[in-house]
Amino acid sequence: MLQIRFITISNKPPAWVNEGFREYAKRLSSAYSFDLLEIPVEKRNGQKNKQPFIEREGEKMLAALKPGATVIALDLQGKLWSTEELALRLQDWQQKSKNLDFLIGGPDGLAPECLKRAQGRWSLSPLTLPHLLVRVLLAEQLYRAWSILQNHPYHK
Numbered sequence: 001m002l003q004i005r006f007i008t009i010s011n012k013p014p015a016w017v018n019e020g021f022r023e024y025a026k027r028l029s030s031a032y033s034f035d036l037l038e039i040p041v042e043k044r045n046g047q048k049n050k051q052p053f054i055e056r057e058g059e060k061m062l063a064a065l066k067p068g069a070t071v072i073a074l075d076l077q078g079k080l081w082s083t084e085e086l087a088l089r090l091q092d093w094q095q096k097s098k099n100l101d102f103l104i105g106g107p108d109g110l111a112p113e114c115l116k117r118a119q120g121r122w123s124l125s126p127l128t129l130p131h132l133l134v135r136v137l138l139a140e141q142l143y144r145a146w147s148i149l150q151n152h153p154y155h156k
Contacts, residue, residue, distance in 0.1 A: 002094050003033040004142065007064050007137050009057045009106030011041050024139035031146055036135065037064055041106045050108045058111020071100035071118045073110055076135055078121030087145040089120075104134050117125045132137055 006021075011040055039060045041054035045137040065071060070093050081089065093100050103114050115121060147154035 001031075001033055001098075002039050002084070002100055003035070003098060004014070004100045004102070005029075005035045005037055005069075006104055006138065007037045007039065007061050008036075008101050008104035008135055009039050009041055009061070010132055014085075017136060020136035022092050024136070024143045028139075028146060029142050031145075034139075039064065046054070054106075054108050054111050055113070057106055058114045061111070061114055062117060065101050065110060065117070066099040068097070069101045070097040071101050072120045072122055073103045073115050073118035074105070074124065074138065075110060075115060075121045076123055076128065077125075078123040080123050083141060083144050084148065086141060087148040090142065090145045091149055102138060104131060104138070106131055111151070 021036060026034075028034050039057060044050060044053055047053070103110055103118060105114070107110075116144050124134065124141070129137065144154060146152075
């Protein structure tokens, strides 16, 4: 069974974010092991240079990766995939790996080392999305991709 993990930088999200994530995780629970690992946002303390904070967050994310996992970074500069393309990628990931880790950066994005470690960079949209919303959108899109692979009517 493919274990899918969202490794994200965030502080306590609102209840609706957790509810949305749990809803899609529940729908996917028969097909995949689905987990969320939240790493707290480094306190910026009003500092203008955010890079040291982003780098420390990145170190924590990299330390959390499963050995041998396929790593996909959610990044505004990543490639745009249609849901059908995602379904094909999901099928490929299932065949090639036991662990699939998605990296979701905090309010200032992902550390350069996280982007280097990733086998793929995916942009959900050319819009800048709230980082807390990304986990819900990602979970929904994975469910939709799975439904395509299962010929389930959800995608229609």
